Amino acid sequence: MKTRLSAAGATLLALLVTVLAFGQPAHAAAGFSVAGGKLYDANGAEFIMRGVNHAHTWYPQQTSSFADVKALGANTVRVVLSSGDRWTRNTNADVANVISLCKANRLICVLEVHDTTGYGEQSGAITLDRAVDYWLSLADVLAGQERYVIVNIGNEPYGNQNYASWATDSANAIKRLRAGGLTHTIMVDAPNWGQDWSFTMRDNAASVFAADPARNTVFSIHMYGVFDTAAEISDYLGRFRTAGLPIVVGEFGFNHSDGNPDEDAILAYSQANGIGWLGWSWSGNGGGVEYLDLATNFNPASLSDWGQRLFNGVNGIRQTSREASVFGGTPPPTTPPPTTPPPTTSPPTTPPPNGGCTATFTVTNQWQGGFQGEVRVTAGARAITGWTAGWTFANGQRVTQSWNVALTSSGTTVTARNTDYNGRLAAGASASFGFLGSWTGTNSLPVVSCTAS
Incomplete structure (x- = not known):
């Protein structure tokens, strides 16, 4: 099987290229x-x-x-x-x-x-x-x-x-x-x-x-x-x-x-x-x-x-x-399941009567100095073609990794936008994204805003 490897002389090269993100298949395919x-x-x-x-x-x-x-x-x-x-x-x-x-x-x-x-x-x-x-x-x-x-x-x-x-x-x-x-x-x-x-x-x-x-x-x-x-x-x-x-x-x-x-x-x-x-x-x-x-x-x-x-x-x-x-089994979730039950969830804002979206913030797992979070975005009374969620951490928390989202941070302010494959939501439908973060002292939940397009 394996032999002893040496990393001596290996150079750390930056990954200079990215590939186009293709959307999640919308219908059954011939295979994977x-x-x-x-x-x-x-x-x-x-x-x-x-x-x-x-x-x-x-x-x-x-x-x-x-x-x-x-x-x-x-x-x-x-x-x-x-x-x-x-x-x-x-x-x-x-x-x-x-x-x-x-x-x-x-x-x-x-x-x-x-x-x-x-x-x-x-x-x-x-x-x-x-x-x-x-x-x-x-x-x-x-x-x-x-x-x-x-x-x-x-x-x-x-x-x-x-x-x-x-x-x-x-x-x-x-x-x-x-x-x-x-x-x-x-x-x-x-x-x-x-x-x-x-x-x-x-x-x-x-x-x-x-x-x-x-x-x-x-x-x-x-x-x-x-x-x-x-x-x-x-x-x-x-x-x-x-x-x-x-x-x-x-x-x-x-x-x-x-x-x-x-x-x-x-x-x-x-x-x-x-x-x-x-x-x-x-x-x-x-x-x-x-x-x-x-x-x-x-x-x-x-x-x-x-x-x-x-x-x-x-x-x-x-x-x-x-x-x-x-x-014929239960399909896996689109984001990893938490290893412990979510301890807290912030309340959503009242859904707007015509379209729009709401978002909830959940800490799905937490350990000393770090945590895993999930934000769930839900469309209002009408279908939406895209969404942007945002929040500001009150205790200096930072996002270190994220998935199923295009996420940017400026200080403690976080802006999260849909990807190509999870922006279109039917009325009342939801999409979620996850992230890892760091915290020190207190990890209070922020209030999340959501705007739809």
């Missing part, structure tokens, strides 16, 4: 789609991955694992496959069976080719172009499964050497898949054994996204020893959020040979910001990282400490996972 930096299922419901990786290609007999991870609350499984270049090829029939197992257990399938791992440094690793050959050979199996399958082109497609062509190679791979008729959401992994310490993916993600004719690409970062502080985690993921680019944590653990990742910060930041994640891995690890097994010997009744943390801990799978709506 990307809009405004978020992932939506075929019903147009936002989908946030909460799941695990499963090493199917090395343990093809462990087919009960799909039901086991579902029973523990997962909504997604990332499945390790092989093109046949480094391990035994997963045949078309086998991949079709994997997809059927995912669907039978109401799991979204992220399928990945593992043979690309560490290309340029790892002996025998294949190119992304070769991985595309494998995906195109599965065209008959993948066709019609866009509602349930996401295609992860190649696992950790470069090591710590010769990774400069990552952007060009990723863009070309996406274009080949589209030209070959694949319409699924595509996932691309970062170089540097997935950890992108060189910021190659971060600084070229917008151009790779733009190379996809369908604008239906999701980026995947793997977080191990490189991401051992909360600041590194929030900075990396936050830059994708700011740019409106979809990002998931495709792999992470609680420890590793290259360092000690901050798994609590990964889980907390992802939950606060609606970012999907997939823990490594269900069972069967070797090579000295057996401690990354979530279940001992594939036994769901024998979870490791890591498994207990990921499935049952704070911000873990049981607490935060929502089944994809394509299976």
